[in-house]
Amino acid sequence: DADVTQTPxxxxxxxxxxxxxxxxxxxxxxxxxxYRQDPGLGLRLxxxxxxxxxxxxxxxxxxxxxxxxxxxxxxLSLESAIPNQTALYFCAPSRQGGASGRxxxxxxxxxxxxxxxxx
Amino acid sequence: xxxxxxxxxPVTLSEEAFLTINCTYTATGYxxxxxxxxxxxxxxQLLLKATxxxxxxxxxxxxxxxxxxTTSFHLEKGSVQVSDSAVYFCALRPPTSGxxxxxxxxxxxxxxxxx
Numbered sequence: 001d002a003d004v005t006q007t008p009x010x011x012x013x014x015x016x017x018x019x020x021x022x023x024x025x026x027x028x029x030x031x032x033x034x035y036r037q038d039p040g041l042g043l044r045l046x047x048x049x050x051x052x053x054x055x056x057x058x059x060x061x062x063x064x065x066x067x068x069x070x071x072x073x074x075x076l077s078l079e080s081a082i083p084n085q086t087a088l089y090f091c092a093p094s095r096q097g098g099a100s101g102r103x104x105x106x107x108x109x110x111x112x113x114x115x116x117x118x119x
Numbered sequence: 120x121x122x123x124x125x126x127x128x129p130v131t132l133s134e135e136a137f138l139t140i141n142c143t144y145t146a147t148g149y150x151x152x153x154x155x156x157x158x159x160x161x162x163x164q165l166l167l168k169a170t171x172x173x174x175x176x177x178x179x180x181x182x183x184x185x186x187x188x189t190t191s192f193h194l195e196k197g198s199v200q201v202s203d204s205a206v207y208f209c210a211l212r213p214p215t216s217g218x219x220x221x222x223x224x225x226x227x228x229x230x231x232x233x234x
Contacts, residue, residue, distance in 0.1 A: 033221075084201065090163065110155070112161060
């Protein structure tokens with residue numbers, strides 16, 4: 001598995017504050033993803049990056065921004081936090097594997113998560 | 120679009136019981152299919168995967184077979200333990216197409232195993 005570190009692990013903040021969640025990995029995986037987890041909704045993709053120069057919006061990117069500072073680091077920012085952004089946030093680096101050809105397996109390895117509460 | 124449907128939980132079983140957690144999917148082509156497990160207070164861990172029809176993924180006594188004809192990837196274990204108590208997520212990844220490589224998750228199924 002990729003060694004994945006997320007900081008902070010827990011954060012309580014107030015509405016309107018700017019928050020940055022950081023993710024780093026030590027395995028040199030080129031792809032990185034940010035998800036949020038809400039009860040009953042599973043995980044939803046916020047942003048993803050396939051390399052340092054590539055940033056893509058996921059299904060729920062509004063209110064979030066990201067920065068891929070290096071291959072190993074992918075930060076998620078909430079410019080002005082609001083209560084419905086209270087959730088568990090996961091970073092997931094991934095690597096391609098499997099046989100060459102039409103399909104390759106892109107296996108994502110999740111970090112321990114950041115629990116964010118916006119009051 | 121792509122979607123994953125899991126049975127709602129919680130699923131409560133006695134130790135050594137047989138487990139099935141149903142998962143069906145909607146996708147075009149031949150997606151890769153995954154089961155992730157989330158233990159209390161932890162992130163998701165990849166449990167097993169299958170990348171083509173009729174493949175069987177297995178790990179830690181869990182198995183799931185990729186059934187294209189029924190678009191299913193049900194998770195099974197012959198004898199559960201208390202330590203298997205967790206939330207289980209089924210997920211799919213569409214076939215590689217340009218930069219499309221995103222996982223679509225089900226809503227998760229909580230398993231509670233009692234003595």
